[in-house]
Structures are given as C-alpha cells and as structure tokens.
Amino acid sequence: MSELILILATGLGLGALYFLAASGLSLIYGLMGVLNFAHSAFMMLGAYAGWETMQRLPDGMSVGVRLVLAVVVALVVGALIGAVVEVCLIRPLYKHHIQQVLVTVGLSLAAVAVAQAVWSADPKPVQKPTWMASTTDIGGAHLPNDRLLFVVVALLVFAGLMALLRYTRLGLIIRAGVENRTMVEALGINVQGTFTIVFAMGGAAAALAGVLYSQYAGSVSPAQGGSLLIYAFIVVVIGGMGSLPGTAVAAVAVGLVQQMANYYAASGVGDLSVVLLLAVVLLVRPASMKGGHA
Amino acid sequence: MRATSLIKALPGLVVLVALVVLPYVTVTIPGILPGRVNGPGSLTLLATCFIFAGFALSYDVIFGRTGLLSFGHALFVAAGSYLLTISLSSWDLPLPLAIVVALTSTLVLALVVGGIALRVGGIAFAMVTLAFAQAASIIVLRNPGDLTGGEEGLVLDRSAIPQLLVGVHNAPYRYWLALGFVVIAWALVALLVRSRAGHAMAAVRENEARAAVLGYDVYKVKLLAIVVGALIGGLGGIVHAIVLGGSTPHLTTTEFTLALLVMVVLGGAGRLWGAVIGGFVYHYLDSRLVEFSSSSALGAMPDIVQRLLGQPLLILGVLFIIVVYFAPQGLTGLGARLLRKERA
Amino acid sequence: MNDETSAPPVETTRSPAPVLTVDDLHVRYGGSHILQGVSFEVPATGVTALLGRNGVGKTTTLKSLIGLAPRTGRIVLDGEEIQTRTTTRIVREGIGYVPEDREVFGGLTVEENLRLVDPSTGTDAPIVQKLFPDLVTRRAQRAGTLSGGQQQMVALARVLLRDNRLLLIDEPTKGLAPKLVTEVADVLAEVAEATPILLVEQNLPLVRRIADTVIVLDAGQVVHAGSAADLIADQELTRELLGVAMRRDGAA
Numbered sequence: 001m002s003e004l005i006l007i008l009a010t011g012l013g014l015g016a017l018y019f020l021a022a023s024g025l026s027l028i029y030g031l032m033g034v035l036n037f038a039h040s041a042f043m044m045l046g047a048y049a050g051w052e053t054m055q056r057l058p059d060g061m062s063v064g065v066r067l068v069l070a071v072v073v074a075l076v077v078g079a080l081i082g083a084v085v086e087v088c089l090i091r092p093l094y095k096h097h098i099q100q101v102l103v104t105v106g107l108s109l110a111a112v113a114v115a116q117a118v119w120s121a122d123p124k125p126v127q128k129p130t131w132m133a134s135t136t137d138i139g140g141a142h143l144p145n146d147r148l149l150f151v152v153v154a155l156l157v158f159a160g161l162m163a164l165l166r167y168t169r170l171g172l173i174i175r176a177g178v179e180n181r182t183m184v185e186a187l188g189i190n191v192q193g194t195f196t197i198v199f200a201m202g203g204a205a206a207a208l209a210g211v212l213y214s215q216y217a218g219s220v221s222p223a224q225g226g227s228l229l230i231y232a233f234i235v236v237v238i239g240g241m242g243s244l245p246g247t248a249v250a251a252v253a254v255g256l257v258q259q260m261a262n263y264y265a266a267s268g269v270g271d272l273s274v275v276l277l278l279a280v281v282l283l284v285r286p287a288s289m290k291g292g293h294a
Numbered sequence: 295m296r297a298t299s300l301i302k303a304l305p306g307l308v309v310l311v312a313l314v315v316l317p318y319v320t321v322t323i324p325g326i327l328p329g330r331v332n333g334p335g336s337l338t339l340l341a342t343c344f345i346f347a348g349f350a351l352s353y354d355v356i357f358g359r360t361g362l363l364s365f366g367h368a369l370f371v372a373a374g375s376y377l378l379t380i381s382l383s384s385w386d387l388p389l390p391l392a393i394v395v396a397l398t399s400t401l402v403l404a405l406v407v408g409g410i411a412l413r414v415g416g417i418a419f420a421m422v423t424l425a426f427a428q429a430a431s432i433i434v435l436r437n438p439g440d441l442t443g444g445e446e447g448l449v450l451d452r453s454a455i456p457q458l459l460v461g462v463h464n465a466p467y468r469y470w471l472a473l474g475f476v477v478i479a480w481a482l483v484a485l486l487v488r489s490r491a492g493h494a495m496a497a498v499r500e501n502e503a504r505a506a507v508l509g510y511d512v513y514k515v516k517l518l519a520i521v522v523g524a525l526i527g528g529l530g531g532i533v534h535a536i537v538l539g540g541s542t543p544h545l546t547t548t549e550f551t552l553a554l555l556v557m558v559v560l561g562g563a564g565r566l567w568g569a570v571i572g573g574f575v576y577h578y579l580d581s582r583l584v585e586f587s588s589s590s591a592l593g594a595m596p597d598i599v600q601r602l603l604g605q606p607l608l609i610l611g612v613l614f615i616i617v618v619y620f621a622p623q624g625l626t627g628l629g630a631r632l633l634r635k636e637r638a
Numbered sequence: 639m640n641d642e643t644s645a646p647p648v649e650t651t652r653s654p655a656p657v658l659t660v661d662d663l664h665v666r667y668g669g670s671h672i673l674q675g676v677s678f679e680v681p682a683t684g685v686t687a688l689l690g691r692n693g694v695g696k697t698t699t700l701k702s703l704i705g706l707a708p709r710t711g712r713i714v715l716d717g718e719e720i721q722t723r724t725t726t727r728i729v730r731e732g733i734g735y736v737p738e739d740r741e742v743f744g745g746l747t748v749e750e751n752l753r754l755v756d757p758s759t760g761t762d763a764p765i766v767q768k769l770f771p772d773l774v775t776r777r778a779q780r781a782g783t784l785s786g787g788q789q790q791m792v793a794l795a796r797v798l799l800r801d802n803r804l805l806l807i808d809e810p811t812k813g814l815a816p817k818l819v820t821e822v823a824d825v826l827a828e829v830a831e832a833t834p835i836l837l838v839e840q841n842l843p844l845v846r847r848i849a850d851t852v853i854v855l856d857a858g859q860v861v862h863a864g865s866a867a868d869l870i871a872d873q874e875l876t877r878e879l880l881g882v883a884m885r886r887d888g889a890a
Contacts, residue, residue, distance in 0.1 A: 035417045098363060102559055102618045105552050110611030117601040169757055176743045176754050183741045186704060187755050188729030230428050237421045268436040275429035282413060282422060
C-alpha cells in the first residue's frame with residue numbers, strides 16, 4: 001500500500017513537471033498554431049538563469065531563499081526571452097506556420113550550441129535545499145518533498161492560468177482566439193499584442209519548469225530542455241492541443257503511466273509506454289487531434 | 295531536344311566525373327580538407343558528406359515533394375543502419391541477405407508508422423512521427439538483449455563485408471560506394487518526380503483538397519512518399535554503417551531528424567540539387583567549423599567568441615534562420631535567382 | 639493591374655459621396671484568380687445588396703475588403719485608402735463584419751461574445767437591449783448551444799457594439815426558418831437607418847424588401863449595378879444575371 005502511494009506521488013510529481021513544461025506550449029499552439037521547438041531553449045535557459053542566480057548569491061543566504069530568488073529571476077528571464085522571440089522572429093512570419101516552426105527549430109539548435117559554448121556541455125550540479133531532499137510520511141509512505149513541491153507549484157500555476165483565462169480580458173481574448181483567431185481580428189481586437197503576452201507567459205512557465213527539472217535531475221545541462229520537450233509535446237497532443245484542462249489531465253496520465261511502468265515492468269518501459277499511450281489515443285479518437293490550425 | 299537536355303545535364307556530369315577521379319588527386323587544399331585530397335581523412339569526410347546528401351534527398355521526398363512535416367525520418371535511417379549491423383554481427387547473416395532484411399524491415403516500419411501517423415494531419419502528424427522516432431531512440435539506448443549496443447553504438451562485423459571496403463588504405467572504395475549511393479538516390483528521386491506518383495505528390499503538396507477532387511487518393515500518395523523516402527533513407531543508413539564501420543545512436547535522435555530538416559531547407563526544399571547541396575554543406579560545416587574556430591586566424595578574438603564559433607550548430611542554426619527568412623527557396627533557389635538576374 | 643479586365647466604376651443612383659469606393663480589386667488564392675478587377679461604390683445610406691450565383695466571389699469580396707483575403711487594388715473608406723491596413727485596423731476604422739455561418743465563439747457565453755468587443759457594456763448596451771431582448775435573457779448561455787437564428791443575432795449584436803461607418807454582412811438568413819428570416823430582416827432594416835450595409839444575400843424577396851441598390855458579380859467581375867427595384871422588376875434580367883426568377887408575388 002505504502003509502495004503504491006509512493007509510486008502515485010512520484011508519478012504525480014513527474015506529471016507536474018510535464019504540465020509546467022506543456023502548459024506554455026499548449027497555450028501558444030492553441031492560440032497561434034505555432035509548434036514551438038524553442039520551448040526547450042526557454043526551459044534550458046531558465047534553468048541556467050536559476051543556476052547562475054544561485055551561484056552569485058552570497059553563501060550566507062540559505063539554499064531555500066536562494067532557490068526562490070532563482071525562480072524569480074528565471075521567470076523574468078523566460079518571459080523576456082519569450083517576448084523577444086515572438087516579436088523579432090515569430091511575428092514577421094505571421095500566418096506562415098511551417099516557417100514559424102522552422103525558425104523555432106533553428107533557435108533550439110542554436111540555443112543548445114550557445115549553452116555549450118558558455119557553460120560547456122558538462123552538467124552543472126545544482127544545490128538543493130535540505131527540506132527538498134528529505135521526505136514526508138503520508139499513509140505510511142516516505143514521499144520525497146521535492147515531488148510534493150512540484151505538485152503544489154503545478155496546481156498553483158494551473159489554478160492561476162485557469163483564473164486568468166476565465167476572469168480577465170486577456171483570458172477572454174485567448175479563449176476566443178483559440179477557438180477562432182481570424183474572427184477575433186475581424187472584430188477589431190489586436191491579437192498581436194496577445195500573442196506577445198502568451199509567448200512571454202509560455203517562456204516564464206518553461207523557465208519555471210526548467211529550474212524545477214534541474215532540481216529533479218540534480219544538475220543543469222544544455223541538452224536538458226530537449227528531453228523534457230518531447231514529453232511535453234506528447235502531453236500536448238494527448239491533451240487535445242490547446243486545451244489547458246486537457247493538458248493537465250494528460251500530464252498526470254503520462255507521469256503516472258511512465259512511473260508505474262518503470263516500477264512494475266522494467267526501467268525504460270515507462271518511456272515506451274508513454275509513446276504507446278499516444279498511439280492508442282490517436283487510434284481511438286483521432287478527431288480530437290485535428291487541432292484546427294494545421 | 296536531346297542535345298539541349300544533354301547540355302543541361304553537362305554541368306552535373308562534369309561534377310560527377312571530377313568527383314569520381316578525386317581519389318587520384320594528391321594535392322592538399324589547406325583549411326578546406328584535412329590532409330591530402332585523396333588521404334583517408336579527406337575521403338571519409340567527403341564520403342560522409344555524400345551520404346548526408348542522400349539522407350537529405352530521401353527526406354525531401356516526404357517534406358519538400360509532398361509537403362509532409364515529419365519529425366520521424368531518423369527512425370528509417372537508423373533502422374537501415376542498425377538492422378544491417380545487427381543482421382551481420384548478431385544473426386550472422388551474409389551481407390546480401392542482411393541488406394534485404396534491413397530494407398524489408400524499414401519498409402514494414404514505414405508502412406506501420408506512416409499508416410498510423412497519417413491518421414492525423416499537419417502539426418499533429420509532426421508530433422506523432424516525433425514520438426515514434428523517440429520511442430525507437432529509447433529502445434536503441436536501452437540496449438535490449440545487448441542487441442543495439444546502447445550509447446556505445448554497434449561496431450560493424452568487418453569479416454562479413456568485402457575486404458575491399460575495410461581498412462584505411464581502402465578509403466577510396468568506401469568513397470566510391472558513398473558517391474554511388476548519392477547518385478542512385480538522385481536518380482531515384484529524379485525518376486519519381488517525373489512519374490505519375492511524383493505528380494500526385496506535387497498535387498498533394500500544393501492543395502490536398504484539390505488533389506482529392508482530381509481523383510488522387512491522398513492518404514495513399516502520402517504513404518507512398520513516406521515509404522519511398524524511408525527506403526532511400528534506409529539504404530543510406532546501410533551505406534553509412536559500412537562506410538563508417540558501425541551504427542551510432544546519434545542516427546536515432548531528434549537532433550538528427552531536425553538536422554535533416556535543416557539540410558533540406560538550407561539547400562532548397564523540393565529541388566534535387568537543393569537537398570544534395572544542403573546535406574553536403576550541412577555535414578561539411580558541422581565537421582569543419584570546429585577546425586576553423588581553433589585555427590590561428592581567430593587567436594586574437596576573445597575567449598567567448600572563439601568558444602561560440604567552435605559551436606557548428608550555432609552557426610548552422612543562425613544560417614538556417616536567415617535562410618528561412620530571406621531565401622525561402624534555399625541556397626539553390628537563391629543561386630538560381632541570382633543567375634537569372636545576371637542574365638537579364 | 640491590367641485595365642482591360644476591370645469594369646468602369648459604377649454610377650450610383652444617389653448623389654452624396656459614397657462611403658466606400660472599390661477600384662480594380664483583384665484577389666488571387668493559390669493558382670486561382672477569384673476577383674478580376676472588381677470596381678463599385680457603396681452609397682452612404684441604406685442597404686446595398688451584393689448578388690450573384692454561387693462561387694462568383696461575393697464572400698471573397700467582403701473578406702478582401704477587411705483584409706482577410708490577399709488583395710490588390712484600391713479600397714477607399716470615406717476618402718481614406720485602407721487597402722494596405724491590417725484587419726484589426728480596418729475594423730477599428732469603422733467597418734463591421736458579420737461572416738457567413740456567423741462564426742460566434744461557441745465555447746463562450748453570449749455575454750462573453752459581446753464583452754469581447756466592448757468590455758464595458760456587453761448585453762447592457764442600449765442597442766442590444768433594444769434590438770436583441772432575447773439575447774439579454776440568454777446572456778449566460780454558451781453561444782454554441784444557441785439555435786442558428788440566435789447565433790445570427792449574437793453575430794449581429796457584437797458588431798453593433800462598435801461605431802461603424804459601414805457593415806459587411808454575409809448571408810445572414812442562410813439556413814434560417816422563414817419566421818427568423820423576417821426577424822433578421824427587421825433588424826437589418828432598423829440598423830440600416832443609421833449605418834449603410836453591404837449585404838450578400840441569396841434571398842431575393844428579402845433583397846427587394848430592404849435593399850436600395852444592387853451590385854451583381856459574375857466570374858469575378860461586376861456585371862450589373864443599379865437600383866434594386868429595377869433589377870427585381872425585370873424578370874428577364876434577374877434570370878440572366880442570377881439564374882433564378884422570383885415569382886411576381888415574391889412572398890418571403
């Protein structure tokens with residue numbers, strides 16, 4: 001029993017990371033039809049921004065406080081990068097979806113190269129607050145605190161985004177735009193500005209995911225964003241491309257399936273079962289994946 | 295008619311003849327090629343460039359000719375490469391049979407993956423192909439039953455292939471094999487483009503709905519493109535394994551698929567010479583830029599600039615973005631445009 | 639562009655300056671040349687009906703006017719050239735657009751559909767209260783669950799929340815029951831008192847009832863322009879231009 005609770009908790013923790021990585025991707029895809037390969041760069045650069053912050057803050061400060069500040073810096077850096085990429089690179093190619101995807105592919109390649117030049121290809125170990133490295137007893141299981149933290153953060157981000165979508169004007173425009181972007185423009189609403197904001201939000205969420213993922217992995221490395229991105233893509237596809245609640249459900253499902261298969265079958269089977277899950281979802285309900293903007 | 299087509303083909307033939315006799319050239323071109331032109335270093339580099347040109351040609355059948363944004367093409371190249379090495383070393387098959395096994399398996403794989411992924415269109419198709427390729431990559435890295443060699447990759451069983459293709463001094467033969475592959479890939483794609491199937495692919499690329507109205511079975515046309523691309527790519531994987539002496543997990547990665555996309559767009563999607571030049575230039579720059587950045591000419595530059603220039607993917611990535619913006623037809627399209635301007 | 643294919647600007651029956659002047663409008667999509675030099679004027683008052691058989695380019699004309707289709711040519715709104723502006727700008731300059739098939743946001747409530755255009759009023763706006771009392775009572779309902787006629791009312795109501803100089807309305811009665819057609823026609827007639835309308839419509843009785851001027855397109859060009867009453871009175875001409883004839887009593 002306690003074993004099952006442990007697996008569920010770690011699976012949820014992983015799902016929380018996937019949700020953080022996928023939420024921005026899903027919003028950007030839903031509103032703009034852009035499959036953002038540069039999202040991996042946002043995550044990776046966010047993680048490095050966090051790492052640099054923790055390095056530069058005085059050692060006297062506790063690791064926990066430094067981590068919080070690192071997250072703040074990463075959020076700002078991620079939002080800035082997202083906004084700059086949208087304004088400088090994505091906007092001029094408006095309505096050319098394939099070219100937009102290509103540009104983000106180029107960016108993701110170049111960003112990894114820059115990171116290797118600046119920080120080298122070797123993983124940089126990150127400091128972890130002692131609280132996050134220990135466990136909490138729930139139902140007889142020793143649950144790792146970092147996973148619990150991921151779940152709490154993901155829940156907060158999910159609730160925040162849902163509230164934003166439901167109760168603000170920006171959210172109204174995003175929801176309308178996800179349904180029918182052209183009609184929003186045809187009603188005289190400036191969608192361009194919304195695109196920039198959504199990219200900034202996506203960048204911030206990605207950077208947050210990057211910092212937390214580096215806590216999970218124990219280090220930062222240039223290729224880190226790329227491996228997380230593939231799972232984020234799978235989550236976005238299973239979640240119905242552009243729906244935030246769908247993304248959340250899919251992230252939890254993917255995290256749980258992966259963790260359970262890894263535990264009950266064999267290490268590595270989890271990764272494959274995620275792809276299998278995708279294939280099954282595709283075969284069972286391909287209609288949900290048509291994703292309007294193809 | 296015949297005479298004009300001969301004249302049109304002449305530059306290509308001249309290039310081909312020059313490339314065929316290259317292993318007899320003993321000069322050195324400092325900076326451009328490592329060591330003597332016919333030295334093993336230069337010939338292996340050029341051979342690998344040819345193979346990449348062939349990879350790009352195979353991917354262009356799917357992306358440039360049919361308009362399918364697939365992120366799973368690495369799967370088929372890796373299938374050709376790994377199934378050859380596994381057939382030879384683990385199953386002790388003779389080379390001809392191993393080639394048949396590798397190509398047949400690639401064909402089946404293309405039918406299954408293409409058949410499923412084509413149930414969705416556009417961006418979703420891209421993501422699904424990506425996921426399948428990723429699954430293959432995971433399997434290869436996990437090294438099930440010690441079959442794939444995991445991260446180390448798999449060394450080719452040299453006793454199973456003709457001795458002419460083994461050893462440093464036989465580099466020219468491997469060079470000719472690679473050159474032969476790119477010529478065959480070129481000819482196959484050229485024939486395909488002129489065939490009924492090629493016209494169907496062009497129709498699907500231009501406008502799927504209209505192609506359906508014209509009576510084409512869009513699903514079948516797309517599947518055919520994936521299968522043909524996969525077979526040429528698989529053949530390339532086989533040649534790659536023979537020329538480089540084994541299979542590397544790098545061929546299974548997402549980065550490799552993205553690199554294929556970069557090659558085709560860089561050279562010019564939907565153009566024979568575009569894919570060839572894109573693939574060649576990509577691999578050449580990827581392997582040579584490191585040399586340039588460590589050369590003495592850059593010694594005066596600040597350390598960080600040198601380190602940035604030492605990242606080929608940075609330069610290729612930026613070049614790629616520039617091409618997407620300013621030369622959407624790729625380098626060959628740009629060249630053709632400049633030529634026309636000059637003549638006008 | 640090539641002038642041989644463009645019809646001369648149409649003389650309208652009214653003297654005041656037109657609200658919209660379109661000169662040599664071309665639209666090309668992929669390989670096809672859909673509008674081949676369309677020129678016409680929309681008078682500053684009343685309803686102008688844009689007629690023609692299916693597929694002659696009526697919807698494309700409306701879309702190109704607000705920048706939703708790639709176009710060349712000159713489009714002048716109240717003396718200002720707008721052909722190079724983005725859709726958002728053009729709409730803010732005062733052209734309201736109600737597309738074919740309504741295109742309301744099905745996942746949003748009626749209130750949200752309206753607040754999207756005007757955050758401060760929505761269903762509280764006097765014009766909505768006056769013309770669409772039914773929508774006010776359904777303000778919390780998702781637009782996707784409304785009937786076709788109700789969705790059409792949402793589509794009309796939301797453009798009326800802006801100050802428009804011209805409305806482009808594409809087949810507002812398509813697929814509606816006769817009773818609803820009359821309701822929509824009443825609304826259009828009332829709106830036209832204040833704002834000129836360029837209306838694409840297949841329903842000739844409705845055109846006869848509310849339109850003052852007609853423009854007829856065929857094969858991407860203007861083939862007829864003049865008073866609505868004259869055209870519809872001439873059965874021979876109606877049949878020739880539109881391929882249909884209206885019964886003399888022509889009840890809606």
